[in-house]
Amino acid sequence: RRQRGVDVGLILLLSQVFQFGLENIPPVTLGTLALNVFLFLKPLKPLLKVCISVDQSYYQKDWQRLLLAPVHHADDWHLYFNMVSLLWKGIKLEHKLGSILFGYIIAVFSVLIGIVYMVLEFALAELLSDPSYKMNCAVGFSGVLFALKVLNNHHHPGGTSNIMGIHVSRRYACWLELVAIHLCSPGTSFAGHLAGILVGLMYTLGPLKMLMKATAG
Numbered sequence: 683r684r685q686r687g688v689d690v691g692l693i694l695l696l697s698q699v700f701q702f703g704l705e706n707i708p709p710v711t712l713g714t715l716a717l718n719v720f721l722f723l724k725p726l727k728p729l730l731k732v733c734i735s736v737d738q739s740y741y742q743k744d745w746q747r748l749l750l751a752p753v754h755h756a757d758d759w760h761l762y763f764n765m766v767s768l769l770w771k772g773i774k775l776e777h778k779l780g781s782i783l784f785g786y787i788i789a790v791f792s793v794l795i796g797i798v799y800m801v802l803e804f805a806l807a808e809l810l811s812d813p814s815y816k817m818n819c820a821v822g823f824s825g826v827l828f829a830l831k832v833l834n835n836h837h838h839p840g841g842t843s844n845i846m847g848i849h850v851s852r853r854y855a856c857w858l859e860l861v862a863i864h865l866c867s868p869g870t871s872f873a874g875h876l877a878g879i880l881v882g883l884m885y886t887l888g889p890l891k892m893l894m895k896a897t898a899g
Contacts, residue, residue: 683820690758691760691761695719698769702766702769702887706786707772707773708777708781710784710785711769714772715765715768715769718755719761719765722758724762729756729821732750732751732754732821733747734799734820734821735800735803735816735819736800736803736817747795748796751847752821754822758824764822764823767824768786770773771827771830774838778837783839786898791830791882792826794881795826795874795877795881796877798881799871799874802877803815803818818897820873822874824874824878825874825877826878828856828859828875828879829878829879830883833882833885836882839853843855856879860872860876860879
């Protein structure tokens with residue numbers, strides 16, 4: 683982390699929150715945003731101690747990274763873009779699903795995406811005979827946001843999205859966005875974003891929703 687200066691991204695984020703109005707942001711969305719902002723200002727550990735990777739999380743058995751990685755961010759702009767996206771998706775989905783189910787989804791997705799991310803990185807390392815993939819270390823909430831984007835498109839079908847000037851059906855928008863973000867920002871985690879899409883599809887099209895309902899109690 684760079685030395686703390688004026689966090690323009692954080693200031694813009696707070697401006698966005700007040701534009702929405704605190705009273706208009708449902709509790710789980712607001713609580714998730716507040717947790718991410720708090721841990722940006724007061725991180726529990728340095729980024730290299732919370733980021734998730736095959737080497738650190740699986741081989742070194744540091745499983746707490748599954749909980750810590752999604753709620754820590756590299757810088758104020760990373761936090762800003764992720765949290766603004768959370769506001770838009772969270773408000774729509776929490777009103778649609780209810781706060782309890784939405785909170786349950788956030789919690790399960792956060793951990794499961796980390797596991798799928800490690801599976802993808804391990805597979806790439808083995809297929810390409812390149813152990814560096816096992817060292818790739820990712821932080822941030824964007825994987826969860828990709829999963830929520832899949833979920834949001836499932837509950838609000840139809841229409842199109844504009845991705846870099848290209849109009850595409852919302853059903854496929856997440857795939858184009860996955861590629862676009864990777865091309866525009868090569869330092870982002872392609873595997874982390876892909877893991878989010880896959881977990882979202884596991885919930886909307888696969889067995890994950892049934893499993894979560896069965897274990898909800």
